[in-house]
Amino acid sequence: MSNIRIHSEDTVMVITGKDRGKFGKVRRVFRSKNSLLVEGVHMVKRHMRKNPYTNQPGQIIDKIMPVHVSNVMLVCPSCGLPTRVGFRFVEKDGQTKKVRFCKKCNEVIARGNR
Ligand SMILES: [Zn+2]
Incomplete structure (x- = not known):
């Protein structure tokens, strides 16, 4: 089982494909598929075809498709750079917690949605 180091509400940068260089916020993480929904990416x-039964007109809608985690890099909120993520253990309130940290500036990367 691989672990995804990116959580929802994180900002990521796309490193491959036509959206390369784009930044976006992670909206959803699909752990089982190792993929993410990133806003605007x-x-x-x-x-959509016109549906004569429901009287729905034909239209074009924008849909966000998931991107594989290997196609994005986490953007560090401290130094603002796309970075690799490491893990370390910190002690807080008598409990040991696993936290992510930026391999560039060494700052702890907090979970955006907590
Ligand atoms: Zn950093």
Whole structure:
């Protein structure tokens, strides 16, 4: 089982594909698929056909497709750079906690949604 080092609400930068260099906020993480939904990244146009039964008009909608974790890098909130993530253990309130840290500036990266 691989572990995803990126959580929802993190900011990531895309490193491959047509969206290379784009920054976006992670909206959802699909652990089982090792993929993420990133705001504004990997958008595709879906052409909806007119449906005569429900009277729905034909339209084009933007849909966000998941990107594989290997295609993005976490952006460190402290130094603002795309970085690799390490783990270390810190002691807080008598408990040992596993935290992520930035391999560039060595700062702890807090979980955005906590
Ligand atoms: Zn950093």
